[in-house]
Amino acid sequence: MVVNIGPSHPATHGTVQIIAELDGEKVLRTDVHCGYLHRGFEKECEDHTWHNLIPYVDRLNYCSALINNFAYCDGVERLMGIEITPRTKYLRTLLAEYSRLADHLTCVAASLMELGAMTAFLYLVTVRDAMYEHLAALTGARVTYSYGRIGGLAADVPEGWFKRLEEILRDYELYLERVHGLVDRNRIFIDRMRNVGTLSTAEALHWGFTGPILRSTGVPRDLRKDTPYLAYAELDFDVPVGILGDNYDRYYVRMREMDESVYMIRQLMDMIPDGPINVDDRRCVFPEKQLVYGEIESLINHFKLVMEGPVVPAGDVYVGHEAANGELGFYIVSNGEGVPHKVHVRSPSFVHMGGAHRMLDGYQLADIVTTFGSINMIGGECDR
Amino acid sequence: MTATVFTQLEQSLLQSLQVPAPPDADEALPLSPERPVRSLGVQHGILVLELLPEALVRVARGLRDDFGFDLFLDVTAVDWPDRTPRFDVVYHFYSTTHHVRIRLKVRVHQAADATAPDVRPEVETLTGLYGSAGYMERECHDMYGIVFRGNADLRPILLYEGFVGHPLRKDYPKQQEQPLVPYRPPQSALVR
Amino acid sequence: MYGKQLPIVDVTRPAPAGASAGSATPGKHATFEYLTTRKDELVGWARKFSLFPYPFVTACCAMEFMAVSASNYDTDRFGAALPRFSPRQADLLMVVGTVTQKQAPILLKVYEQMCEPKWVMAFGVCATSGGFYQNYASLPGIDRIIPVDIYVPGCPPRPEMVIDGIMRLQEKIANGRHPIINDRF
Numbered sequence: 001m002v003v004n005i006g007p008s009h010p011a012t013h014g015t016v017q018i019i020a021e022l023d024g025e026k027v028l029r030t031d032v033h034c035g036y037l038h039r040g041f042e043k044e045c046e047d048h049t050w051h052n053l054i055p056y057v058d059r060l061n062y063c064s065a066l067i068n069n070f071a072y073c074d075g076v077e078r079l080m081g082i083e084i085t086p087r088t089k090y091l092r093t094l095l096a097e098y099s100r101l102a103d104h105l106t107c108v109a110a111s112l113m114e115l116g117a118m119t120a121f122l123y124l125v126t127v128r129d130a131m132y133e134h135l136a137a138l139t140g141a142r143v144t145y146s147y148g149r150i151g152g153l154a155a156d157v158p159e160g161w162f163k164r165l166e167e168i169l170r171d172y173e174l175y176l177e178r179v180h181g182l183v184d185r186n187r188i189f190i191d192r193m194r195n196v197g198t199l200s201t202a203e204a205l206h207w208g209f210t211g212p213i214l215r216s217t218g219v220p221r222d223l224r225k226d227t228p229y230l231a232y233a234e235l236d237f238d239v240p241v242g243i244l245g246d247n248y249d250r251y252y253v254r255m256r257e258m259d260e261s262v263y264m265i266r267q268l269m270d271m272i273p274d275g276p277i278n279v280d281d282r283r284c285v286f287p288e289k290q291l292v293y294g295e296i297e298s299l300i301n302h303f304k305l306v307m308e309g310p311v312v313p314a315g316d317v318y319v320g321h322e323a324a325n326g327e328l329g330f331y332i333v334s335n336g337e338g339v340p341h342k343v344h345v346r347s348p349s350f351v352h353m354g355g356a357h358r359m360l361d362g363y364q365l366a367d368i369v370t371t372f373g374s375i376n377m378i379g380g381e382c383d384r
Numbered sequence: 385m386t387a388t389v390f391t392q393l394e395q396s397l398l399q400s401l402q403v404p405a406p407p408d409a410d411e412a413l414p415l416s417p418e419r420p421v422r423s424l425g426v427q428h429g430i431l432v433l434e435l436l437p438e439a440l441v442r443v444a445r446g447l448r449d450d451f452g453f454d455l456f457l458d459v460t461a462v463d464w465p466d467r468t469p470r471f472d473v474v475y476h477f478y479s480t481t482h483h484v485r486i487r488l489k490v491r492v493h494q495a496a497d498a499t500a501p502d503v504r505p506e507v508e509t510l511t512g513l514y515g516s517a518g519y520m521e522r523e524c525h526d527m528y529g530i531v532f533r534g535n536a537d538l539r540p541i542l543l544y545e546g547f548v549g550h551p552l553r554k555d556y557p558k559q560q561e562q563p564l565v566p567y568r569p570p571q572s573a574l575v576r
Numbered sequence: 577m578y579g580k581q582l583p584i585v586d587v588t589r590p591a592p593a594g595a596s597a598g599s600a601t602p603g604k605h606a607t608f609e610y611l612t613t614r615k616d617e618l619v620g621w622a623r624k625f626s627l628f629p630y631p632f633v634t635a636c637c638a639m640e641f642m643a644v645s646a647s648n649y650d651t652d653r654f655g656a657a658l659p660r661f662s663p664r665q666a667d668l669l670m671v672v673g674t675v676t677q678k679q680a681p682i683l684l685k686v687y688e689q690m691c692e693p694k695w696v697m698a699f700g701v702c703a704t705s706g707g708f709y710q711n712y713a714s715l716p717g718i719d720r721i722i723p724v725d726i727y728v729p730g731c732p733p734r735p736e737m738v739i740d741g742i743m744r745l746q747e748k749i750a751n752g753r754h755p756i757i758n759d760r761f
Contacts, residue, residue: 007679007682008632008682008683008686009661010661010662013633013638014633015634015679033541034541034542035540035541035542035543035544035678036634036676036678036679036682037634037635037673037674037676037679038542038543038676038678038713039635039674039676039709039711039713039714040551040558040709040711040712040713040714042527042552043551043552043556043558043711043712043713044558044708044709044711046554046558047558055708056708059635059636062635062636062638062639063639078428078429079428106639106642109642110642121646122646122647125642125643125646125647125648126646126647126648128643129643129646129648132643142640142643142732142734143636143639143640143732144636144731144732205454205455205480206514206515206516207515207516208455208456208457208514208515208516208520210455219480221480226480226483227483315427315428316427316428316462316474317427317428317430318428318430318458318476318485318487320457320478320485327457327478329457329458329476331458331460331474331476333462341462342460342462342463344458344460346457346458346476350519350520350523351516351519351520353519354515354516354518354519354520355515355516355519358515379634379635380635380636383542384542543678544677544678551711551712551713556712557712558710558711558712559710559711559712560712561677561712562677562712564677564680564681564721
């Protein structure tokens with residue numbers, strides 16, 4: 001029997017269509033079909049200046065928009081040959097980890113909710129909501145921040161922000177402890193998650209899995225350790241790995257990664273130096289507002305940056321950052337104008353969807369829900 | 385990651401692919417069947433090779449088996465409407481052992497028109513080497529109309545059945561909408 | 577809507593045999609109108625506090641939808657707590673996020689599967705107008721394919737905005753006409 005699940009199905013979240021061939025309750029073969037959220041990101045990129053893309057980039061992975069921001073800015077900065085200031089470097093690292101925390105919280109909350117663990121969902125979303133409000137104090141938005149800038153950041157940290165951050169991290173520990181207590185050794189939870197959606201390392205690599213899914217199979221492959229970018233080389237952290245590569249391992253890898261992120265954030269809070277956040281480069285950084293109003297050179301500079309966009313030297317660059325779901329790559333091609341020739345996103349979710357059938361075939365129909373939750377498909381970056 | 389790693393990699397790569405070293409003056413010679421691979425050097429931290437389409441699968445196999453590039457990251461195309469081989473098909477690979485990325489570039493021609501139907505933007509598929517190539521090639525086919533020879537499953541993935549044209553080609557107008565088609569389940573490999 | 581003369585009793589038609597002679601007088605008609613108005617108010621009051629939303633969740637706004645329905649903002653206070661993941665059991669279709677050309681026929685199908693009475697909320701600027709995605713792929717506003725009762729713009733809207741939207745929808749429901757027996761009553 002062939003059953004069509006999705007794209008708008010009671011049991012799944014996100015817009016994905018899974019066509020499953022069943023034998024009783026057992027799934028024989030699946031065909032995963034995505035693209036229901038294809039919003040033409042790459043076409044929009046070819047129509048906007050390098051700066052104007054930042055809001056679009058945000059909406060790729062809306063769970064951790066800041067990581068997208070910084071990866072994109074990193075790509076453009078490499079093309080322009082810009083070295084960001086130390087303060088920005090540390091701040092970006094901190095915010096990337098903070099975003100990873102929010103992303104994993106969302107993923108774990110959603111997948112637990114689909115198993116019926118509403119309490120855990122409410123706990124995790126409460127923490128996440130505090131983080132959203134906290135980020136809104138910094139960036140002005142709760143979900144889609146548009147905070148990264150080419151050559152720096154939109155604004156410096158407001159007064160008292162780090163103090164509140166410490167409070168939220170303590171709340172996080174309190175609530176996460178409760179979630180651990182609720183589900184970790186819960187018989188129902190283990191029965192639903194253990195030995196379901198198992199993946200071996202060789203298979204995971206063959207199908208292009210990265211991030212927590214690859215790590216849950218037992219390889220400590222993490223771009224933050226392997227090819228350190230931003231300030232990761234100076235941080236002390238572990239790369240948690242799983243054993244079996246099943247749903248339970250993926251859940252636990254995410255939980256452990258959050259703890260590592262908190263550990264990193266605490267280190268970074270002591271490391272952030274004072275200084276400017278934007279580089280002194282008139283090719284991409286906007287002049288200060290009062291200078292724009294009072295000085296003709298700055299006015300022209302501002303006008304050129306807004307109307308024509310920053311001029312990025314011709315060339316192509318690929319940057320890969322460790323996003324919350326795996327390797328987020330930007331392949332950026334410039335032909336020397338203020339508008340990109342091409343921006344391509346190597347999104348982890350899309351690749352994971354290509355291999356998702358390896359984790360669904362051979363298990364029960366009800367396991368589709370848990371496995372799909374543990375992949376954490378994000379429609380925005382999957383379909384772009 | 386140091387430059388020496390790349391130099392060594394580059395040399396051993398070209399050696400194993402048996403690419404004759406060009407005389408210094410001929411660095412910019414176009415690729416030919418006798419010399420199907422050319423190194424474009426290290427660009428922004430990635431070793432870039434340009435190849436003829438015929439050499440693609442051989443090179444990719446060599447990269448996977450002999451050099452440990454076990455993760456196929458990405459395939460996409462770049463449209464240069466004014467150039468004669470119109471498209472660049474760009475591949476990215478990553479080695480989880482050496483932590484190095486490599487980029488392969490292949491130039492392919494545009495489908496001319498009805499009078500010359502055999503000139504299609506065509507490259508060999510990599511699905512035989514990497515499972516992850518399947519989905520990414522489908523996307524590239526959707527967006528640019530590149531045909532991956534040997535990939536049996538080139539159904540639309542991001543677009544819908546019945547979408548005419550390839551939206552990421554530069555000659556596709558950004559706002560050109562297509563009439564809404566009634567809901568049809570995607571032709572599934574299972575249903576077929 | 578209240579001023580409209582409802583065709584409950586046809587005053588021009590002679591009263592059927594057996595009915596009392598005074599049944600078609602204007603005074604009696606006013607009584608009927610009064611009754612139906614009170615009935616609409618009663619039904620509207622009941623309906624506005626038992627909204628069963630169907631979240632048609634596609635994109636970024638889902639993050640805010642989660643926040644709205646979780647403890648801090650809690651739509652339970654407005655009787656709109658329990659998301660029904662089946663269109664048959666829902667009466668408020670919340671279109672949360674971008675609807676693309678590929679998704680549009682599915683949205684239409686979901687809308688058609690919902691039973692009357694039904695209301696539609698466009699959650700976020702993409703559902704309202706397409707937002708800043710103006711290209712071949714995305715639908716510029718869901719009102720191209722289904723009628724919308726309330727628009728909540730914002731990218732994504734803050735939870736307070738969504739709650740405000742729900743309250744305004746409740747106002748609209750309370751002031752609306754609610755035929756329950758047939759199309760005349």
